[in-house]
Amino acid sequence: MDRIDKSSIVAQSTREEEREVALAHVPPVDLLRPLRILYAQKWLVMAILLVISVCGVFYVLQQRPIYTARGLLLIENTRLETGREELLPIVSNVDVSAVDTQVEIIRSDAIALHVIASLDLVRDLDFVGSGAKSLARRTLDTFSEYVALRDIAEWLGSGSLQGQQRSERVALQAFQNMLSVKRVGMSSVIEVIFRSQDADKSARIVNEILNAYLAQQLDAAAAATANASAWLRDRVKDLGTKARVISLAGPPIRREGPTRTLLLAGFVALGLLLGIGAAALRFALDQTIRNPRQIERLLNVPYLGAVMRFPRTPYRAWPERRTSRRLMRAPLSPSSDLAFVVKRIRTAALRRGRGQIIGLTSIISGEGATTLASNLACSAVVAGCRVLLIDGNPYKPSLTRLFEPGATTGLLDVLAGRCTIAEAVAINMKSGVHFLPYAGGVGTPVVDAVRVQSFVRECRDSYDIVVVDLPPFAPVPELLCARTFVDAFVLVVEWARTPSSLLTSAVLAAGMNQNDFLGFVLNKVNRIAIDPFSYPIESHLSKYRFQEYAESPSAQSFPSIVPWRIERSLARGDVHYTGT
Template identity: 30%
Template sequence: MLKRDYAARPVHHNDMLLDQTPLSPIFARELQIIRQHWKIVLLCIMLSGAAGIAVAFLLPPRYAALVQFNVDYRTMQLRQQDAVYSESAVTDGVVESEVEVLKSEPTALAVITQLKLTDDPEFVPAGTSWRNRLAMFSGLGFLRGEEASSASRTALHNFQKALSVHRIGLSHIVEVRFRSTDPAKAARIANTISNVYLLGQREARANYAKSASAWLRPRVQEAGPSTSVLARAEPPSYASGLSDKVIFCGFLLFGACSGIGLALMVEATNSRIRNRDDLVNAVPLSCYGVLPRIAAVGRPKFGIEFIEFIVKNRNTALLHVIHHCRLAVMSSHPGETVRTIGVTSCAQGSGKSLVAAQLAMLMVQSGEKVLLIDANPYNPSISRLLAPHAAGGLHQALKGDVPLLDCIFESNGLGILPITSTSYSSQSSLIWTPRMSRLIGEALAICEYDAIVFDLPSISPYADVRASAPLIDVFLLVVGHGEGTENIRENLREIDDVAQKISGTVLNDGVNL
């Protein structure tokens, strides 16, 4: 009576039962990934924050001294015989040329030489250079001759990093800033740059005037660039650059961005099931929804009270998913009544026992008389949590030692047939035999149950799902959050002869008995 020929019947999925979810808001997927990998994001933020504190603590304050120049350019005009006039003719090119002169290597080297900055640890860090170390180790003395040149180049490099020269807007004013860890040193170097630059201008005009006649020489000396100092540098009273708070916040922002980027990269390379889309892409089955996480506040933790709490709370998203599963499973075979339902999974710990108990309880709430059978002798969660004190169970009913009605534990209208023996695994060979077929017939005909829900073992490593196929009308596959895609596909390939009876899937995001 219970065995049916499914070979000629095509698999049917009711399209009206597919999960109709609204369009996701912008970045909803990214926010979900961040929530899933929050530990990675938090770790990156903490590491970057620690680095920011170290940098802010170890980085010495720097002071910027300022010198301003007003650039002028004099040209000689011959108005009449023996009459020569000097006129100003400043152009953008002239100002930009003077900016480049102030930033040039000759100007910098002249300041370095005059102030002996090659002996200053700020510009040439203390310690033996690699050339000296190589010379001492190999005995190649000629390498030491390059030490002076190396010190000058090092000082020049650090000098130019601390120097900033730019034109202020479209004016003729050029601003020179020099940064140093010592405010007095910063002002001294900035003023020396000014002196070297002005001296160079005077020498250039003097050399140009040598070629003129004695009468024209003093007038020619007034031509060419003529830069005046508007403000000489004074030791700054406060440090410039980024404050410690800005540095710390910048490192925190960098850590957050790095953590989010790393989380997205981990997710992109992860082949595990994280959401409904991953599950739909992994297996060609309908997904009836995602069981959400349930807050522990205000709810029982275990047992039938937990099941009843969720069923009675009609506003929970979990209840809606179970209701969706019920409608989908019961309408899997149009024109035929579904009497036996098997709930299984591809891996242990996926929460299938919760789904089986929820499905059975919801069917009872809908007015049906339902028997929930714990058919998992390897891990009988239903028996331990919902019927821990039952006198009889599945083993006794199959052997015929005790009448079936005496083995069924009743709880709020739900019949539960538990496994009571302490040697659970020894009963596996007895369950899926002709005795189970007779038990199902007795439960439906004599005990007048409308439907039977089986809590089955996982597909792997057990063979119970394949053995149960002749007696089960339809299966529901529960997938746990984080299960591997390839593992699910491999398990379904192992039962490809009964896969057509799988109505659909449900993703468990962390709810369990």
């Protein structure tokens, strides 16, 4: 029994420890992540907001004011009171059907045509012109005025009306669209509403509708009593459903609907909501690498850090100066994120042993492998290491054009056995890096295993670390040849550019696994859009790195390539920068 109790207690404590460990590894909720997502998609949001705002401005400018006039009618029912010697008319309650009948009479075409004829509305442009057109048609007419295409619009069917009958039908349709007749609640009062672009015109039309309806009622009563006796006519004329005006329509003071400012604010809000929705949809459908956990799940490769996007160099600087600043930024800014990433790569390489050959590559061209390779070599020299930098990119030898533009011998000669490493290596006086350019032939050399082993052995014996700038995975096959002498690869992935599917397929096509990689680096990361729990170190250090680099004396006094030299002190093992 004691044995069972002890085992159950141990199992329970183990489960609690596992639960605590699992909870410790769950990242906290980042409340600012939606804002970072929106900042990363800011141009999409701004474009949609601008388009919707422009549409709103155009809509507000072409929209015409609408004024609403109202008039009230009271419907009464008069009948003869029975039970007396003399029949007297009395007022009784009006049932619902009687009121609805009067509503339909006021809304009838007969009343509308009478008002149209009496006010000559067939000549009013609000009924037969642009005011009676739809918004789309008015928009077409407005554009036609600006681009001088009014004749085309008339040719498409917006010309003058054909015939009086057609004019009446068009005016009647527009009149019915502007008219509204309804019963007020459960009472016997009928409200007549008319909307127009002219306040006085709205009031005149409502009053004319009331007069036409009353005139029709009087005519109907006169026709009913025409053949009755005098005594009966005096009583019948007061019987039946009667209406009287309790409120005439006056010109409205304020226009109907929201103001222009409110409309513009609504369009801006709509554009902002659509932009945010489009940004969220684009982020959900985005398959590019934006988080180091994506690569960790796909390749199971260690994460070495993230490098933020460099601040732009002024265009007045020479291209060589801009390139040199980029390729040698880490030694000049030891507290930058690039310097931290380079230190991690160097530390991980030295843990493997002395003379490690580290190849830096990417999935597609332009992701920053060359920049990282140059900074890794320069920072290792500053740290006191013997470094060999090899330009192994036959398609874009950027390092050769920068360090040794006139080189005649290089990597191809060494691998072909035409010269030794010592004969082909050039020492760059600016950085102190031993550099092996890509020169001596065209294409990939045909070498045997003995020469490759000799090349690797000489590199290990002469240098603490060897850095190789390699071509990207996807477009070129030369990376397969580099596996014969490279000890470990560092994969450089550009943030928000490299698709995850291309990353997986390129690595599988090269036949590599997690043991072939030293780690991966995310490059050109947007430092405002990053997730602080995905980039824990970078998010805290990026607040002051670039400002510190911009204010540092080395960044302000960094001239062109030529007037710098490095004097190496073998006794102290460091590097002194001396400007001339």
